[in-house]
Amino acid sequence: MIPKQYKATKTCVYCGKTYTASAPNQLYCTQECRSKAIAERQEQTRERQNKNARLLYLDKKMNARANRVDIKNKSIAKICQEANEHNMTYGQYIAWLEYGQKA
Numbered sequence: 001m002i003p004k005q006y007k008a009t010k011t012c013v014y015c016g017k018t019y020t021a022s023a024p025n026q027l028y029c030t031q032e033c034r035s036k037a038i039a040e041r042q043e044q045t046r047e048r049q050n051k052n053a054r055l056l057y058l059d060k061k062m063n064a065r066a067n068r069v070d071i072k073n074k075s076i077a078k079i080c081q082e083a084n085e086h087n088m089t090y091g092q093y094i095a096w097l098e099y100g101q102k103a
């Protein structure tokens with residue numbers, strides 16, 4: 001028995017166009033859509049990795065700052081209250097703690 005050629009009407013997962021698939025596992029209408037979809041996925045992965053690296057960097061920075069100015073065991077509310085007592089904003093107060101009054 002000769003296998004019938006596979007044919008099915010599908011929707012391209014990239015551009016959304018309806019096309020005739022020649023294989024059951026075909027996802028894209030053209031080779032172009034397939035390459036674009038793959039390139040986009042790689043771009044998203046790269047962005048996600050960049051974001052993670054940035055978050056990790058910020059986290060390290062905040063930890064280093066917390067160690068320097070000894071705010072690790074203080075709540076934000078407590079720091080805000082102290083800042084108020086010094087007539088400063090939270091940011092100003094943290095900078096003042098960190099760098100001294102010259103900041």
Ligand SMILES: [Zn+2]
Binds near residue numbers: 012013017028029033
């Ligand atoms: Zn397509």
